[in-house]
Amino acid sequence: MISDPxxxxxDRCVKCGLCLPHxxxxxxxTNEADSPRGRISLIQALLGDDLGPSASLQRHLxxxxxxRACERACPSGVAFGRMIDGARARMxxxxxxxxxxxxxWLLQMLSDRERLSRYAxxxxxxxxxxxLILAEKLALKRNHRQWLRVARVxxxxxxxxxxxxxxxxxxxxxxxxxxxxxxxADRRAINAAIAVLTRLGYAVDIPKSxxxxxxxxxxxxxxxxxxxxxxxxRELTRNSRAEALITLATACHLELTExxxxxxxxxxxxxxxxxxxxxxxxxxxFEPLNARIAVHTPCSARTDQSVRLLKLIPxxxxxxxxxxxxxxxxxxxxxLTQSRLSAALGRDKKxxxxxxxxDILVTSNTGCAIQFRLQGLQTEILHPIExxxxxxxTG
Numbered sequence: 001m002i003s004d005p006x007x008x009x010x011d012r013c014v015k016c017g018l019c020l021p022h023x024x025x026x027x028x029x030t031n032e033a034d035s036p037r038g039r040i041s042l043i044q045a046l047l048g049d050d051l052g053p054s055a056s057l058q059r060h061l062x063x064x065x066x067x068r069a070c071e072r073a074c075p076s077g078v079a080f081g082r083m084i085d086g087a088r089a090r091m092x093x094x095x096x097x098x099x100x101x102x103x104x105w106l107l108q109m110l111s112d113r114e115r116l117s118r119y120a121x122x123x124x125x126x127x128x129x130x131x132l133i134l135a136e137k138l139a140l141k142r143n144h145r146q147w148l149r150v151a152r153v154x155x156x157x158x159x160x161x162x163x164x165x166x167x168x169x170x171x172x173x174x175x176x177x178x179x180x181x182x183x184x185a186d187r188r189a190i191n192a193a194i195a196v197l198t199r200l201g202y203a204v205d206i207p208k209s210x211x212x213x214x215x216x217x218x219x220x221x222x223x224x225x226x227x228x229x230x231x232x233x234r235e236l237t238r239n240s241r242a243e244a245l246i247t248l249a250t251a252c253h254l255e256l257t258e259x260x261x262x263x264x265x266x267x268x269x270x271x272x273x274x275x276x277x278x279x280x281x282x283x284x285x286f287e288p289l290n291a292r293i294a295v296h297t298p299c300s301a302r303t304d305q306s307v308r309l310l311k312l313i314p315x316x317x318x319x320x321x322x323x324x325x326x327x328x329x330x331x332x333x334x335x336l337t338q339s340r341l342s343a344a345l346g347r348d349k350k351x352x353x354x355x356x357x358x359d360i361l362v363t364s365n366t367g368c369a370i371q372f373r374l375q376g377l378q379t380e381i382l383h384p385i386e387x388x389x390x391x392x393x394t395g
Contacts, residue, residue: 019070036070067299092221111212189383230261250301285393294358298365330367
């Protein structure tokens with residue numbers, strides 16, 4: 001009987017290869033070591049002490065996007081996501097090379113909302129003085145250059161915690177999860193969510209002590225820190241009188257639900273509004289919008305209901321972005337740590353988008369939105385809640 005749970009899970013893989021057509025890195029690199037079954041073989045060798053930690057092993061593990069398309073395709077239901085996170089943590093613990101991953105310092109900075117808010121205040125000045133462009137040219141490490149490119153497409157100010165009363169008080173309230181990087185990158189979506197929910201009769205609470213969901217830490221080999229963040233958010237929701245914890249970013253939603261990080265029901269803003277707006281006796285009215293709207297479905301939300309929600313808008317032509325099943329290459333911190341592969345996958349998405357002649361691109365994932373902005377698209381990029389807020393009838 002194998003006692004190691006990771007090795008036991010890895011041994012469930014029969015190497016059938018049905019996952020291969022679904023793996024973005026295998027499709028790009030056609031290298032068996034960069035396929036799901038190849039990585040599982042490497043993990044088995046590592047856990048069985050047949051292969052020691054090395055830069056080469058680390059490279060193949062780090063190239064995994066964590067999109068879990070292989071997991072969805074696997075007839076045996078092998079939990080590849082849990083396995084790759086566990087392997088990365090083992091590599092950390094054994095002193096294996098983690099050169100391509102986020103450093104503990106950068107993780108701390110990205111997951112600290114207060115720090116991000118302070119950095120955001122200097123972004124307008126840095127952009128006007130072209131300091132970000134200069135720093136990007138001088139940066140020695142590719143990771144640092146990519147982070148500076150990301151900084152160039154971020155909003156200038158982060159969202160702030162607080163209680164936002166309903167326009168017409170009903171005694172109903174919701175807690176809104178804004179995360180860490182999302183509190184800056186999704187600021188406009190957060191403001192739109194507050195506007196829509198308060199208009200529909202809900203007070204919206206964003207607790208000041210709310211912390212990062214922990215996904216960045218878990219996927220970079222720091223599960224203990226991720227668990228502590230989950231525990232903190234769980235305790236925070238335990239003392240809340242809100243009806244539910246509403247999420248905007250799909251990656252945060254997945255982390256919160258898979259690791260039971262909330263005592264409140266966790267509901268995505270899309271699911272919440274779709275249920276509310278279709279169940280009510282007097283349907284909420286939307287202004288017509290004659291536009292072509294492409295919807296990108298994030299890997300972290302394959303059951304995303306954005307298409308159904310946006311089809312409530314009269315005259316809108318809503319459709320899924322072609323090749324939606326393949327990851328866009330953002331994958332959390334992947335666009336920082338594996339910038340070349342990430343950019344190649346991003347260019348594929350841009351090519352698909354160009355064929356659709358879409359006026360608006362909608363995505364409910366923070367990293368995906370950043371990835372599309374890095375492609376320099378002329379198409380407007382919105383979170384679904386931003387479009388819902390824009391089209392809500394004022395009558």
